[in-house]
Amino acid sequence: MDTQRDGTKSLYESIGGAETVRRLVEAFYPNVQADPDIGPLFPEDITPVMEKQYLFLTQFFGGPPLYSEQYGHPMMRARHLPFPITPERADAWLRCMKRALEEIGLSPEWRDIVLERLKAPAYHFVNTP
Numbered sequence: 580m581d582t583q584r585d586g587t588k589s590l591y592e593s594i595g596g597a598e599t600v601r602r603l604v605e606a607f608y609p610n611v612q613a614d615p616d617i618g619p620l621f622p623e624d625i626t627p628v629m630e631k632q633y634l635f636l637t638q639f640f641g642g643p644p645l646y647s648e649q650y651g652h653p654m655m656r657a658r659h660l661p662f663p664i665t666p667e668r669a670d671a672w673l674r675c676m677k678r679a680l681e682e683i684g685l686s687p688e689w690r691d692i693v694l695e696r697l698k699a700p701a702y703h704f705v706n707t708p
C-alpha cells in the first residue's frame with residue numbers, strides 16, 4: 580500500500596510501518612519530557628502531542644497522509660513559531676530522537692537514515708538565535 584510510485588519501498592515501510600512509528604513516538608516523548616532544554620516547552624499532558632506526532636511522522640516517512648487528513652497542510656515551521664526554538668533545542672530534539680531510535684532497537688543503518696531525514700526539519704524550525 581505504501582510502496583512508492585516508482586515501486587521502491589518508502590522509508591515508512593522499510594522501518595516497519597505503523598508499529599515502528601508508534602513505538603518510536605512512545606519512546607521519544609519520555610526522553611523529551613526528561614530533557615532540561617526542551618521538556619519545559621511541552622504540556623504536562625503529552626498524549627495529544629504524541630498522537631499528532633504519530634500522524635505526522637507516518638506521513639513524513641512516506642506512509643499514508645494521516646496528519647493532513649485531520650489537520651490540513653502541516654505548515655510545521657509555522658506551527659512551531661509560538662515556541663522559541665534555538666539551535667541548542669534542535670540538537671536536544673535530535674538527541675532525544677536518536678536515543679528513542681536506539682531504544683526501539685532499529686538497526687544502526689536505518690537509525691542513521693531516519694535521523695538524517697529529521698535533521699533538516701529540526702534545524703529549519705529554529706526561529707530564535
Ligand code: HEM
Pocket residue numbers: 617620621622628631632635636639650655658659662664668669670672697700701702704705
Ligand atoms: C527543533 C526542535 C523542536 C522543538 C523544540 C519542538 C517543540 C514542539 C512543541 C513545544 C510543540 C507543541 C506542543 C503542544 O501542543 O503544546 C511541538 C509540536 C509538534 N512538533 Fe515539534 N519541535 C521540534 C522539532 C520537530 C520536528 C523535527 C518535527 C517533525 C519532523 C516536529 C513535529 C511536531 C508535530 C507534528 C507537532 C504537533 C503539531 C500540531 O499541533 O499539530 N517537531 N513541537
